[in-house]
Amino acid sequence: AQSVTQLGSHVSVSEGALVLLRCNYSSSVPPYLFWYVQYPNQGLQLLLKYTSAATLVKGINGFEAEFKKSETSFHLTKPSAHMSDAAEYFCAVSDRAAGNKLTFGGGTRVLVKP
Amino acid sequence: GAGVSQSPRYKVAKRGQDVALRCDPISGHVSLFWYQQALGQGPEFLTYFQNEAQLDKSGLPSDRFFAERPEGSVSTLKIQRTQQEDSAVYLCASNSGANSNYGYTFGSGTRLTVV
Numbered sequence: 001a002q003s004v005t006q007l008g009s010h011v012s013v014s015e016g017a018l019v020l021l022r023c024n025y026s027s028s029v030p031p032y033l034f035w036y037v038q039y040p041n042q043g044l045q046l047l048l049k050y051t052s053a054a055t056l057v058k059g060i061n062g063f064e065a066e067f068k069k070s071e072t073s074f075h076l077t078k079p080s081a082h083m084s085d086a087a088e089y090f091c092a093v094s095d096r097a098a099g100n101k102l103t104f105g106g107g108t109r110v111l112v113k114p
Numbered sequence: 115g116a117g118v119s120q121s122p123r124y125k126v127a128k129r130g131q132d133v134a135l136r137c138d139p140i141s142g143h144v145s146l147f148w149y150q151q152a153l154g155q156g157p158e159f160l161t162y163f164q165n166e167a168q169l170d171k172s173g174l175p176s177d178r179f180f181a182e183r184p185e186g187s188v189s190t191l192k193i194q195r196t197q198q199e200d201s202a203v204y205l206c207a208s209n210s211g212a213n214s215n216y217g218y219t220f221g222s223g224t225r226l227t228v229v
Contacts, residue, residue, distance in 0.1 A: 004156075034217060036220075041222070041225075042222050042223075043118070043205060043207075043220035043221050043222045043223055044157070044205070044207075044218075044220040045220070046217045046218070046219075049217050090156050090157070092156075100145065100162070100209075101147065101159040101162055101170060101173075102147075102149075102157075102159065102218070103159070104149075104156035104157050104158070105156055106155060106156050107154075107155070107156050
């Protein structure tokens with residue numbers, strides 16, 4: 001079975017500072033990995049995805065993530081936080097061997113301080 | 115449509131009442147998924163359709179939960195005899211292909227509160 005662990009349920013950063021959200025996965029097959037963002041009372045919006053091409057993936061809103069097979073990690077970063085980045089972020093792995101369903105981590109809530 | 119539409123946005127049900135939640139996926143999307151998101155947690159898989167075929171229902175928590183997609187477009191998630199533990203946001207997502215490489219588009223969800 002696949003699983004995703006997000007370290008830190010809450011992260012607080014200052015505006016303009018680096019955002020780093022950690023995600024580790026376990027998968028028996030080469031994974032597809034995703035980061036989603038969720039604003040209050042809204043659905044999930046895809047930030048970026050890794051599908052076995054380039055290991056450094058660039059997404060929307062200035063976010064990027066690096067797939068590291070040796071560390072089974074897919075950490076999300078943004079060089080300079082903006083107030084609009086305050087939201088909840090979910091890492092997910094796709095189970096291609098079982099119907100393509102997504103398994104999500106528990107989420108990390110980001111607070112941006114002015 | 116331009117996005118995945120879910121209705122109602124909010125539903126309050128008395129314990130024991132039956133509810134039906136609707137999902138309108140993006141037109142032409144083959145795959146449709148239902149997820150349950152409890153407060154403060156990540157979404158958890160409930161069930162998956164490819165066109166009208168329900169290929170995976172392993173995440174449905176009990177036989178009180180039933181989903182259908184009879185014509186391969188609109189889907190309905192039905193919960194019978196609702197219980198307090200069913201209170202959650204129910205998210206629907208659709209995907210243009212059978213391969214998750216495409217990434218899903220999620221609806222805004224239905225927030226169900228059972229009182």
